[in-house]
Amino acid sequence: MAGPRLSRKQIESLLTEVLTPVEPSAQFVHSLKARLVTYQGERPLSPWMLLAILGTAIVLALTSIGMLLRFIVGLVSLISLLGNRRNTNSGSRASA
Amino acid sequence: MARETLDDLALAEIAGSDMEAFGELYERHVRRIYNYIYYRTGNHHDAEDLTARVFQRALRHVGNFEDKGVPFTAWLYRIAHNLVANWHRDRSRRPVIPLDKHVVVSEVGEHPEAEAIASEEQFLLLEAVRALPDDRQQLLILKFVERMSNAEIGEVMGRTEGAIKSLYHRTLSTLREEVKQRESGEAAEPGSSESK
Numbered sequence A: 001m002a003g004p005r006l007s008r009k010q011i012e013s014l015l016t017e018v019l020t021p022v023e024p025s026a027q028f029v030h031s032l033k034a035r036l037v038t039y040q041g042e043r044p045l046s047p048w049m050l051l052a053i054l055g056t057a058i059v060l061a062l063t064s065i066g067m068l069l070r071f072i073v074g075l076v077s078l079i080s081l082l083g084n085r086r087n088t089n090s091g092s093r094a095s096a
Numbered sequence B: 001m002a003r004e005t006l007d008d009l010a011l012a013e014i015a016g017s018d019m020e021a022f023g024e025l026y027e028r029h030v031r032r033i034y035n036y037i038y039y040r041t042g043n044h045h046d047a048e049d050l051t052a053r054v055f056q057r058a059l060r061h062v063g064n065f066e067d068k069g070v071p072f073t074a075w076l077y078r079i080a081h082n083l084v085a086n087w088h089r090d091r092s093r094r095p096v097i098p099l100d101k102h103v104v105v106s107e108v109g110e111h112p113e114a115e116a117i118a119s120e121e122q123f124l125l126l127e128a129v130r131a132l133p134d135d136r137q138q139l140l141i142l143k144f145v146e147r148m149s150n151a152e153i154g155e156v157m158g159r160t161e162g163a164i165k166s167l168y169h170r171t172l173s174t175l176r177e178e179v180k181q182r183e184s185g186e187a188a189e190p191g192s193s194e195s196k
Helices: A008-018 A026-038 A047-095 B008-014 B019-041 B044-064 B072-090 B097-106 B112-130 B134-145 B150-157 B161-188
Strands: none
Touching: A008 B112, A008 B134, A008 B161, A026 B019, A026 B044, B008 B019, B008 B072, B019 B044, B019 B072, B019 B134, B044 B072, B072 B134, B072 B150, B112 B134, B112 B161, B134 B150, B134 B161, B150 B161
């Protein structure tokens, strides 16, 4: 089809037919907006934020372990104290 | 204050700290940026990827945006243009299939023979458009897809209206030559377009 050269009008008309607006998918538009506006940026967490969260979690874990150990030691002390008192009472009753 | 009533520049001024303002700018411009990138890359997948990167970059730098008399759209197009240029640099070949589909699907009617010729002309024209330098492709996309005036295109591309008009005339002449050459090539090698 090596015909005569297309006229300027024909080229413009063809360009109008070929270069038409396309619509991005609604899902893409909404999910990108959610990523940008709701989560503010391309990463949900920055490395520094991640480090801070990890550090806080470790401190909280250590604190809670310390609290638990203190509670256990306190409980054991209470039990042994009660045991000693019971032994002392039964000993004094026997001697009387 | 309703953000919908503010113009782009007013929104851009507060968008660095106001995510809803940035969201409004996004809603106004995402489709045109997507269109621009789609015609520069030739496929929806890369268009989505690059559109996302344009707005991520815009979000990071919108706080530094200054009103220098250039529309906010021009700033976004500049980002898109740079990212597309990097995209092309990273790839040695340019994908062609989706745009061809776009042309073929668009035309079905009562005169299949005439439409086949028109479709082939469109195919050759798209190939010729993709062979143009970046700035000329950008000009055609802004003019025909976005329906911008020469003055608006000049603002986006950082050139005068006269320079755009001149570039447009040269681009059309180049396209006429290119299409003619490609038609001659097609005639010399029958069936060569089928393999594409």
